[in-house]
Amino acid sequence: MPTFAAPAAQTSLRHAVLALSLAVSLPAVAQTTTAAPRVLSELKSIRVKATATLPKAGGSASDREDCPQRVIQPKSAGAKLVAAQGWAVMADVPLGPYRAVSFAGQMQAGTSGTCAATQGNIAVFSNDKLIALAYGKSAxxxxxxxxxxxxxxxxxxxxxxIVPAPAGDLHVDADGTVRLTKMADEDTVCQGRAKLPNVYGMPIDKARKALAAKGWNPVRAKASGDPRQAMLFKHGIIETDDCSGTGMAYCSYSYAGPAGKLSLETAGEDDLPSVSGYSVKCR
Structure with missing residues (x-):
């Protein structure tokens, strides 16, 4: 009997070692799996879902060849995957621990270098793994x-x-939820040293009042002889720097604030055109 005890013990030992090695290897396998986050859209015009599958491109390169200003070269692994599917990548930016990539299938050129994009989506990647997708109600x-x-x-x-406007804000909540919400009422700029109110879409006379309430004061511009600038001067908009006489009739304005300089832009031919964009240069 003793002569058979050693082989049996060796067999049991081999089984134990195999079971232990499997148990040790299981967590490593689990770590390679990206869990789908909770996703939520508070915007009626845009839906969002957790997914690991990119949609097929709805257009071709010829559909956007007249809009090179809207298309960027993909840099992240996720953006390269999107481009490889035939989509035009419009943005590739960090989103908390993730990467957000916006892309479109078709584009149509307009006047003054403008361009409309349709079949738009936002892909959220964890490294090179797609975890969520936002998309419009129709193509x-x-x-x-x-x-x-x-x-x-x-x-x-x-x-x-054609004239882009802010549609909402994309966040990653503390619990990991990827959330799409309406645009915030104000933004912090210059590393939190100043606040900028949401003035998009406001007529310039109302926008400048909202800006003044946050410490952004108009900087008087020099008269250039431009008739639109002169008209805006008559309305008291003394910070009007320049206006375009063609296309989308853009005008620019300058303000000084608590942490730097603000350049504002309006579009349209109204006597008091509405804000279409801004940029801040921090001190």
Whole structure:
């Protein structure tokens, strides 16, 4: 009997070692699996879902060859995957621990270098793994365009219209939820040293009052002889720097604030045109 005890013990030992090695290897396998986050859209025009599958491109390169200003070269692994599917990548930005990539299938050129984008989507990647997708109600709408990172980790979504407008804000909540919300009432700029109110779409006379309430004061511009500038001067908009006489009739304005300089832009031929964009240069 003793002569058979050693082989049996050796067999049991081999089984134990095999079981232990399997148990040790299981956590490593689990770590390679990216869990789908909770996703939520508070915007009626845009839906969002957790998914690991990219949609098929709805257009071709010829559909956007007249809009090179809207298309960027993909840099992240996720953006390269999107481009490989035949989509035009419009933005590739950080979103908390993730990467947000906006892309479109079709684009149509307009006047003054403008361009409308349709069949827009936002892909959220964890490294090179797709975890969520945001998309419009139909392939023909312009709900999704560019993405711009803001201070604090938020990403601002702009629509794909001829004159782009902010459509909402993309966040990653503390619990990991990927959430799309309406645009914030104000943004922090210059590393939190100043606040900028949401003046998009406001007529310039109302926008300048909202800006003044946050410490952004108009900087008087020099008269250039431009008739639109002269008209805006008559309305008391003394900070009007320059206006375009063609295309979308853009005008620019300058303000000085608590942490730097603000350049504002309006579009349209109204006597008091509405704000279409801004940029801040921090001190």
């Amino acid at each position: 023909d709408d312009t709900a999704i365009g560019n993405l711009v990172p803001l201070e604090g980790g938020t990403v601002r979504l702009w629509d794909g219209d």
